[in-house]
Amino acid sequence: xxxxxxxxxxxxxxxxxxxxxxxxxxxxxxxxxxxxxxxxxxxxxxxxxxxxxxxxxxxxxxxxxxxxxxxxxxxxxxxxxxxxxxxxxxxxxxxxxxxxxxxxxxxxxxxxxxxxxxxxxxxxxxxxxxxxxxxxxxxxxxxxxxxxxxxxxxxxxxxxxxxxxxxxxxxxxxxxxxxxxxxxxxxxxxxxxxxxxxxxxxxxxxxxxxxxxxxxxxxxxxxxxxxxxxxxxxxxxxxxxxxxxxxxxxxxxxxxxxxxxxxxxxxxxxxxxxxxxxxxxxxxxxxxxxxxxxxxxxxxxxxxxxxxxxxxxxxxxxxxxxxxxxxxxxxxxxxxxxxxxxxxxxxxxxxxxxxxxxxxxxxxxxxxxxxxxxxxxxxxxxxxxxxxxxxxxxxxxxxxxxxxxxxxxxxxxxxxxxxxxxxxxxxxxxxxxxxxxxxxxxxxxxxxxxxxxxxxxxxxxxxxxxxxxxxxxxxxxxxxxxxxxxxxxxxx
Amino acid sequence: xxxxxxxxxxxxxxxxxxxxxxxxxxxxxxxxxxxxxxxxxxxxxxxxxxxxxxxxxxxxxxxxxxxxxxxxxxxxxxxxxxxxxxxxxxxxxxxxxxxxxxxxxxxxxxxxxxxxxxxxxxxxxxxxxxxxxxxxxxxxxxxxxxxxxxxxxxxxxxxxxxxxxxxxxxxxxxxxxxxxxxxxxxxxxxxxxxxxxxxxxxxxxxxxxxxxxxxxxxxxxxxxxxxxxxxxxxxxxxxxxxxxxxxxxxxxxxxxxxxxxxxxxxxxxxxxxxxxxxxxxxxxxxxxxxxxxxxxxxxxxxxxxxxxxxxxxxxxxxxxxxxxxxxxxxxxxxxxxxxxxxxxxxxxxxxxxxxxxxxxxxxxxxxxxxxxxxxxxxxxxxxxxxxxxxxxxxxxxxxxxxxxxxxxxxxxxxxxxxxxxxxxxxxxxxxxxxxxxxxxxxxxxxxxxxxxxxxxxxxxxxxxxxxxxxxxxxxxx
Numbered sequence: 001x002x003x004x005x006x007x008x009x010x011x012x013x014x015x016x017x018x019x020x021x022x023x024x025x026x027x028x029x030x031x032x033x034x035x036x037x038x039x040x041x042x043x044x045x046x047x048x049x050x051x052x053x054x055x056x057x058x059x060x061x062x063x064x065x066x067x068x069x070x071x072x073x074x075x076x077x078x079x080x081x082x083x084x085x086x087x088x089x090x091x092x093x094x095x096x097x098x099x100x101x102x103x104x105x106x107x108x109x110x111x112x113x114x115x116x117x118x119x120x121x122x123x124x125x126x127x128x129x130x131x132x133x134x135x136x137x138x139x140x141x142x143x144x145x146x147x148x149x150x151x152x153x154x155x156x157x158x159x160x161x162x163x164x165x166x167x168x169x170x171x172x173x174x175x176x177x178x179x180x181x182x183x184x185x186x187x188x189x190x191x192x193x194x195x196x197x198x199x200x201x202x203x204x205x206x207x208x209x210x211x212x213x214x215x216x217x218x219x220x221x222x223x224x225x226x227x228x229x230x231x232x233x234x235x236x237x238x239x240x241x242x243x244x245x246x247x248x249x250x251x252x253x254x255x256x257x258x259x260x261x262x263x264x265x266x267x268x269x270x271x272x273x274x275x276x277x278x279x280x281x282x283x284x285x286x287x288x289x290x291x292x293x294x295x296x297x298x299x300x301x302x303x304x305x306x307x308x309x310x311x312x313x314x315x316x317x318x319x320x321x322x323x324x325x326x327x328x329x330x331x332x333x334x335x336x337x338x339x340x341x342x343x344x345x346x347x348x349x350x351x352x353x354x355x356x357x358x359x360x361x362x363x364x365x366x367x368x369x370x371x372x373x374x375x376x377x378x379x380x381x382x383x384x385x386x387x388x389x390x391x392x393x394x395x396x397x398x399x400x401x402x403x404x405x406x407x408x409x410x411x412x413x414x415x416x417x418x419x420x421x422x423x424x425x426x427x428x429x430x431x432x433x434x435x436x437x438x439x440x441x442x443x444x445x446x447x448x449x450x451x452x453x454x455x456x457x458x459x460x461x462x463x464x465x466x467x468x469x470x471x472x473x474x475x476x477x478x479x480x481x482x483x484x485x486x487x488x489x490x491x492x
Numbered sequence: 493x494x495x496x497x498x499x500x501x502x503x504x505x506x507x508x509x510x511x512x513x514x515x516x517x518x519x520x521x522x523x524x525x526x527x528x529x530x531x532x533x534x535x536x537x538x539x540x541x542x543x544x545x546x547x548x549x550x551x552x553x554x555x556x557x558x559x560x561x562x563x564x565x566x567x568x569x570x571x572x573x574x575x576x577x578x579x580x581x582x583x584x585x586x587x588x589x590x591x592x593x594x595x596x597x598x599x600x601x602x603x604x605x606x607x608x609x610x611x612x613x614x615x616x617x618x619x620x621x622x623x624x625x626x627x628x629x630x631x632x633x634x635x636x637x638x639x640x641x642x643x644x645x646x647x648x649x650x651x652x653x654x655x656x657x658x659x660x661x662x663x664x665x666x667x668x669x670x671x672x673x674x675x676x677x678x679x680x681x682x683x684x685x686x687x688x689x690x691x692x693x694x695x696x697x698x699x700x701x702x703x704x705x706x707x708x709x710x711x712x713x714x715x716x717x718x719x720x721x722x723x724x725x726x727x728x729x730x731x732x733x734x735x736x737x738x739x740x741x742x743x744x745x746x747x748x749x750x751x752x753x754x755x756x757x758x759x760x761x762x763x764x765x766x767x768x769x770x771x772x773x774x775x776x777x778x779x780x781x782x783x784x785x786x787x788x789x790x791x792x793x794x795x796x797x798x799x800x801x802x803x804x805x806x807x808x809x810x811x812x813x814x815x816x817x818x819x820x821x822x823x824x825x826x827x828x829x830x831x832x833x834x835x836x837x838x839x840x841x842x843x844x845x846x847x848x849x850x851x852x853x854x855x856x857x858x859x860x861x862x863x864x865x866x867x868x869x870x871x872x873x874x875x876x877x878x879x880x881x882x883x884x885x886x887x888x889x890x891x892x893x894x895x896x897x898x899x900x901x902x903x904x905x906x907x908x909x910x911x912x913x914x915x916x917x918x919x920x921x922x923x924x925x926x927x928x929x930x931x932x933x934x935x936x937x938x939x940x941x942x943x944x945x946x947x948x949x950x951x952x953x954x955x956x957x958x959x960x961x962x963x964x965x966x967x968x969x
Contacts, residue, residue: 066861088538101537108531110538213767242540243769321767324572327581328535332633349576371572371762380764 008033009170012311012487013227015081016173020067020078024032027067027078030173031060032078032121038171039126044152046144047166049085050093051125054081061372063120065378075230075254082172084163085126087134087218088207089113092123096209097141098131100329100336100355110207111242112176112218112235119234124172128162129381131357132326133211135159136429139153139180139420140359147416148190150455155415159188163221164191174222174231178208180215180431181239181314182408185445188221189408189458192447194228194475195221197433200440204239210325212318213244215437224445224485225476226440232468248466256472259480262296266474267401272432277410280451285407288448288459288478292405295477300401304393307435309386315363315427315435316370316383323367329355362423391439398464403474407432408445408458436462447484494694495729497722498702499657499687500649503664504642505674506618506682507550507768511834513617513641514541514584514735515705521680525623525634525648533639535580542766543568548591549642550672551615552782554643554673555592558610558664564774568592568615568766573759578943585616585644587763597667599659609648613619614831616640628901634825643673649699661685662813666790669815677852687717688847690735691725700725701735705749707743717742721749793818817851823860824867833867841884858887866894876878878951879903905952909961912945915953919944930966938962 008030011019019025035053042048083089086096088106090113095101108119116123130140138146138161138236145159148154149169150414156165160177164187167175177184179197188195196219203218210216220231238247268289273282289299291325329349331337338350356364370379397404419426436443441462448459463471479485512519515532524731532539540789555562560666569587572717576669595610618640645664665683668674676683690702707719708714720742725735740749790812797808797818821838847854852899866883869875875883875898886897898904906912920927921942929937944959 030653086538095538096537104537106531106536106538108536108539206540207538210768241542243542244540320764324570324582324762324764327572328537328575328579330581331575332576333534333579334536344576368762371764373760373762375766376762447657 009037010487011173012038012086012223013076013173013230016079017075017077021073027060027064027122028057030078031056031124034124034172035345037169041169045147045149045163045165045171046141047128047146047169048082048125049095049097049128049141049143049162052092052123053091054410056122059122063122067085073121073411073440076234078122079173080122081116081429082124082127082163082175083113084129084160084177086129086174086178086209086211087112087176088209089126091121092126093128093141094209096132097129098265098356098360099142101209101334102142104335105294106207109208110218111204111239113207115234116176121234127160127166127172127175127177128213130159130161130183132209132322133159133178133180134322134359134363135188135215136182137414137416137419138162138187139416140357142357145416147453148413148455150192150224151413153415153452154455155190155416157190157409159183159187160195161187164188164193164195167193167221167223168228174220174227176213176218176231176235177221178216178218179433179436179437180211180217180318182430184219184221185408185433185443185458185460186430188445189447189460190413190456191458192458193221193223194225194444194446195219196228196232196444196468196471197436198236198468199243199246199442200437202236202250202442202466202468204237204242204245205366206239210321212235212321213325214321214373215314215318217437217459221235221479223487225444225472225479226257227256227285228444228475229257229472232472236468246291248467253472254294254467256469258473259477260296261474261477264292264297264403264470264474265300265401266297267302267397267404268301269302269304269307269404269406271304272406276428277407278412278433281407281410281412281457284449284451284457285405285436285459289405291476291482295481297474302397302401302404304390304397306386306389306393307431310390310435310438311427311431313383313386313390314430314438315366317369317387317438319363319367320380320383321367323364323371326356326360326364326464331355333402340443354377359423368436383388387438390435392443393492394435394439394462401465401466403470404462406460408460409433411453412453412457422492432460442471443466444470444475446475448478448482449484450452493730494611495691495722495726495937496694496696497689497691497718498649498699499651499689499718501645501647501651501657501661502686502688503645503647503661504684504686505554505645505668505676507547507641507643508672508675509544509546509550511544512639513547514639517639519640521677521682523636525636528636529638533886534635539683541584543769543772544641546558547615549782549785550641550671550673551591551643552774553615553671553786553832554645554668555595555613556783556786557667557673558592558595558597558645560610562592562774562779563589565589565771566774567771568769569763569764572762575619576631577635577638578620579620579635579638582618583617584766584769586614590614591774597660597663599656599663601653601655601659602829606650606658607655607936608650611646611648613643613645615646623788634894646685649690649956651695654722657687657718658711658715659949661711663790666815669695670789670793671786673855678711679850679852680711681709682711685714686722687714688723689725691722700729701737702889703735703737703749706739706752708742710744713742713744715747715748716744720747782949790815790818797821801825801835803832803835807835811835811838814853816856820853820856820860820863824864828864828867831865832872833871834863837863837867837884841881846890849958857891859891860863862887862894865888868897869894873905873907873954874898875903876905876951878953879905903952906949907957909957911958912949912953913961913965915945915948916958916962919948920965920969925969927961927966931969938966
């Protein structure tokens with residue numbers, strides 16, 4: 001029994017769904033297999049904050065009932081998934097990995113959760129993350145740090161570290177993460193799985209607890225590219241409840257699962273290959289570029305001259321928005337409230353001092369400062385101008401090329417505690433990912449080999465707005481030809 | 493020294509939309525605490541706002557009716573501050589790109605017409621309400637009002653006296669009512685004003701230091717606050733004191749303002765563009781549609797009432813100053829042959845009743861047709877003017893039809909000469925002294941006798957008939 005359980009969790013969503021459709025396995029069996037896997041590994045890895053075993057099994061039973069005797073079954077029906085803990089789930093604790101929301105049970109589902117439920121996806125639980133999605137290592141969780149499944153001494157990346165680790169260690173078939181400055185792609189790269197940050201406005205943010213509203217986007221973390229397309233088919237689309245959601249026709253992303261990049265123009269931005277990029281990572285990305293050339297793509301060097309301003313602009317804009325978005329956690333309505341206080345101001349001060357972790361407080365301070373009168377023009381306004389310039393950089397690049405290829409992160413997974421003493425160094429590890437959020441583009445990170453320590457290396461493909469299709473096609477081509485994907489067991 | 497007072501207003505009006513600005517909750521006033529709210533207007537984690545288009549329409553209507561330029565592109569911004577009645581800890585408002593700007597209204601004070609500039613009109617959301625427990629230990633929050641749409645109207649510092657302020661405020665209020673932008677119910681807080689005021693020696697160019705008096709919610713309080721604050725500032729200057737730029741609160745009972753001096757004063761609101769909402773684009777087609785939805789405004793209506801119903805300028809101005817009152821007049825006058833009398837009733841008894849009961853014209857308990865009928869009953873000599881006042885009171889209290897009241901209570905004028913004559917004979921025999929007085933030339937006694945007759949007939953006797961018949965009977969003696 002144990003053995004077959006393990007086999008079940010190895011299946012990708014596509015494969016498992018096929019077996020469910022053919023009645024070779026039941027949704028309940030599959031769910032039980034994942035719950036057993038979580039039981040076995042979560043203690044060591046810390047990917048889940050909340051496991052909804054009972055609810056998952058109830059859901060599995062009801063889904064199985066729905067499927068019994070029905071021919072037309074939705075592609076993800078019965079597939080168990082994990083959800084990053086900043087995505088609201090009705091009556092299931094949603095914490096943002098913060099003491100502040102340790103007691104918060106939303107009375108509503110996020111739009112993406114409604115869509116998953118309609119597609120009969122089974123929800124296993126809520127995944128660990130950096131507190132309020134602020135961090136690149138998952139060390140900022142109030143509950144526990146997440147361990148990288150490939151090496152427990154190392155971080156899984158962040159902020160969707162729990163999501164990437166759960167998918168890599170087969171504690172969930174796929175996961176939903178959120179990406180504000182690389183929070184899906186960087187952990188996907190550190191954990192050797194596939195992570196897509198959709199174009200801003202492609203996936204509803206309703207029910208995603210905001211970090212930086214103009215940058216946040218929900219996206220899938222999956223074992224391979226086909227699963228990524230399947231999940232996108234469910235979550236992408238216009239939502240009238242999110243004013244920033246874009247009302248266009250969304251394609252069937254599985255139609256882009258084609259092994260064909262002939263004539264595709266791929267740009268390599270020279271700014272993404274300079275100092276700071278680890279040699280071993282650089283080598284893997286250049287190998288990938290060569291591989292693409294061999295599949296018939298055209299590789300071109302391009303320039304994104306404003307790249308060096310992306311990190312400062314990102315940390316000003318995201319912190320400014322965060323300082324406002326997180327102001328509502330004041331101890332009045334829900335969440336943590338300090339035990340003792342003398343008056344309302346004292347209640348605010350103590351609640352927020354005790355309820356938020358160091359990194360969150362740092363960003364609130366940064367953002368408050370950047371928006372303060374007298375500093376607004378020098379920081380926030382200037383950052384918005386830089387944002388425009390970065391967007392124009394990409395616009396110019398896309399006149400020449402169809403997609404941009406580069407590293408997801410300058411390094412592979414680093415050791416737990418290695419960068420916590422130096423926040424600035426930690427921020428710099430987002431150097432290749434933040435521009436995508438600043439410009440509102442889409443990007444995918446996919447495995448492209450291992451470094452000499454045996455740690456996964458991720459490469460990033462950046463696409464034009466709403467051109468996820470091309471990313472999926474390019475990623476699928478690489479994956480099909482090299483066999484490199486997140487299906488590879490991390491050895492646990 | 494002679495001083496000049498310089499006043500500008502910031503007026504908040506709750507819009508009369510059915511639902512709130514960013515969610516579908518009702519805007520209805522009252523209701524048990526926290527029953528008109530949802531996760532969106534209470535700012536729960538993860539929720540997002542969606543702008544109610546009607547809010548834009550109403551605000552644009554207000555802008556067009558006050559001669560503003562409407563921005564084809566405007567945006568919303570967050571105004572950040574902590575307060576328990578503000579669940580998101582920011583108010584979504586508009587900062588540097590308001591929906592309407594550069595408007596004006598013309599007012600008339602002491603026969604002089606003056607233009608008062610309107611700097612801007614922007615949309616924003618209202619906050620909730622704190623209810624402080626009498627023990628002083630606890631406060632409760634009611635979020636029902638949270639997210640009710642407001643417009644803030646900011647004027648230029650163009651007013652120079654409380655009468656100009658009053659004229660401007662009342663004009664603006666009537667325009668907001670006419671355009672159905674706001675119900676302007678001041679006692680429910682749907683219209684409130686902040687007064688910015690400074691004084692300077694007459695002839696001086698530079699403005700003096702201003703103070704702001706917040707949250708005035710009656711015309712009377714606004715006028716008194718302006719006069720009171722002007723007096724206070726002048727007396728400070730007279731004593732060589734210095735005016736402190738600050739926010740003050742007006743205590744209408746004591747008739748004085750006092751400094752708020754609380755921590756709110758030091759606010760840096762850290763405005764920045766609301767990232768959860770897209771810019772507001774008002775194109776020509778939409779603007780035309782809104783323009784065509786604007787009804788006749790008070791100035792036009794006043795002129796029309798004078799021409800169409802032949803009522804005097806004073807009456808027309810007063811009645812058209814309030815849309816519900818003007819609607820009431822027009823509905824009554826349309827079905828009456830005596831518009832002037834309708835107008836008199838409104839200017840007299842109706843206004844008095846409204847004042848005495850504290851009701852707004854929109855809450856008028858009588859129907860316009862009823863007033864019209866009442867006037868007809870007088871004109872057709874069915875009841876006397878004196879009886880009519882009684883009937884009016886009953887109408888007001890019971891909402892019954894005047895003809896029914898007259899019928900049921902038997903209030904019809906008695907014109908039957910035999911009936912009147914028998915009462916006269918009775919009164920004459922009961923008052924021999926007065927009859928004697930009359931006979932000896934004391935004509936005053938006649939009045940006493942008439943009074944007695946009217947008393948006996950409970951005021952229902954036709955006074956003309958009483959006079960004529962009494963004379964006849966007395967002359968017979």
